[in-house]
Amino acid sequence: MADQAYVTLATNDNYAKGAMVLGRSLRNHNTTKQLVVLIGPHVAEPCRAMLSSIYDEVCVVDILDSGDTAHLALMKRPELGVTFTKLHCWTLTHYTKCVFMDADTLVLSNIDELFEREELSAAPDPGWPDCFNSGVFVFKPSNETYLSLMTHCTEKGSFDGGDQGVLNSFFNTWSTADISKHLPFIYNLSSIAIYTYLPAFKQYGHEAKVVHFLGKVKPWNYSYDTQTGKVKGHTLTPGSGDLHPDFLVQWWNLYSSGVLPALRDSYGDTLFC
Ligand code: UDP
Ligand code: MN
Numbered sequence: 001m002a003d004q005a006y007v008t009l010a011t012n013d014n015y016a017k018g019a020m021v022l023g024r025s026l027r028n029h030n031t032t033k034q035l036v037v038l039i040g041p042h043v044a045e046p047c048r049a050m051l052s053s054i055y056d057e058v059c060v061v062d063i064l065d066s067g068d069t070a071h072l073a074l075m076k077r078p079e080l081g082v083t084f085t086k087l088h089c090w091t092l093t094h095y096t097k098c099v100f101m102d103a104d105t106l107v108l109s110n111i112d113e114l115f116e117r118e119e120l121s122a123a124p125d126p127g128w129p130d131c132f133n134s135g136v137f138v139f140k141p142s143n144e145t146y147l148s149l150m151t152h153c154t155e156k157g158s159f160d161g162g163d164q165g166v167l168n169s170f171f172n173t174w175s176t177a178d179i180s181k182h183l184p185f186i187y188n189l190s191s192i193a194i195y196t197y198l199p200a201f202k203q204y205g206h207e208a209k210v211v212h213f214l215g216k217v218k219p220w221n222y223s224y225d226t227q228t229g230k231v232k233g234h235t236l237t238p239g240s241g242d243l244h245p246d247f248l249v250q251w252w253n254l255y256s257s258g259v260l261p262a263l264r265d266s267y268g269d270t271l272f273c
Contacts, residue, residue: 001115003097004033004097005056005098005099006034006100007036007099008037008038008101008102009038009082009103010043011039013042014218014220017220017255018102018103018219019055019103020047020259021251021258022107023035023051023055024054024254026107027054028254033099036059037055039051039061040060041061046267050262050263050266053262061085082163083158086100087163088146089139090141090149093143098141101210102135102136105210105213106250107209108210108250114183114187117138117181117183118138119138119140120174121181122138122182123182124185126196126214132164132174132175132182134163134164134167136187136188137167152166186207186209187210188210190214191211191212191247192214194244213248219251219255220255222252224255231245
């Protein structure tokens with residue numbers, strides 16, 4: 001479907017690696033939707049080229065150079081810069097419906113059925129389940145919504161300093177109004193939740209469709225031994241705050257088989273990202 005797309009965001013080369021793996025995982029599970037990545041102006045050329053080979057559209061989003069009022073108002077709030085960039089997805093009005101996915105998510109099976117949902121559909125946040133987690137959400141691009149979001153952003157700010165705070169106060173009836181907008185948790189399984197309720201993970205974890213490497217440490221912060229297929233620097237101790245070893249290995253398998261060889265072919269061993 002040419003008028004429906006998955007959208008992600010990478011403002012730097014590290015998150016670009018995440019976007020490459022996410023894009024590959026969507027392709028591997030035979031999505032019929034378009035793939036769009038919003039990138040920051042500092043993403044290096046080899047990363048852009050790699051992203052272009054995976055995504056249908058690579059849109060450079062420059063949050064610093066613009067002179068329009070929305071940008072200027074936000075520039076007084078530099079901490080909202082990345083937030084702003086994510087909200088930019090509402091301007092993709094050549095699509096009628098989209099699913100936004102954080103660059104630190106990995107798709108484990110086809111999830112195209114998400115496009116049957118309406119704006120704003122998302123899964124509960126594991127830390128405060130009356131809030132939705134903004135790592136995966138269904139939305140409808142609209143310049144009008146975008147402008148309202150910008151106004152909301154500049155007038156009210158963000159209660160958590162990030163996009164999740166803005167989006168939850170903007171779509172503030174999510175928790176009560178319509179249960180069909182609550183995505184099952186398996187569409188946004190955060191690594192954090194695995195260890196806080198291990199029996200539930202044991203019961204339902206095999207049904208996971210999207211894993212979200214939420215938190216400070218991301219898969220690309222580890223390194224990987226291609227000979228042994230093992231992730232280095234991982235303690236493999238559940239509860240240690242580390243990412244789940246199986247999902248981490250899946251991320252690295254995809255990165256080392258589906259992304260690195262092409263980067264090496266094009267740019268040799270001196271990888272820019
Ligand atoms: N992001 C980005 N550059 C940054 C920080 C975040 O491009 O420096 C994007 C990226 O798509 C990322 C999303 O914003 O997945 C949300 O940030 P993150 O995933 O780090 O937050 P968490 O899910 O850990 O709360
Ligand atoms: Mn995330």
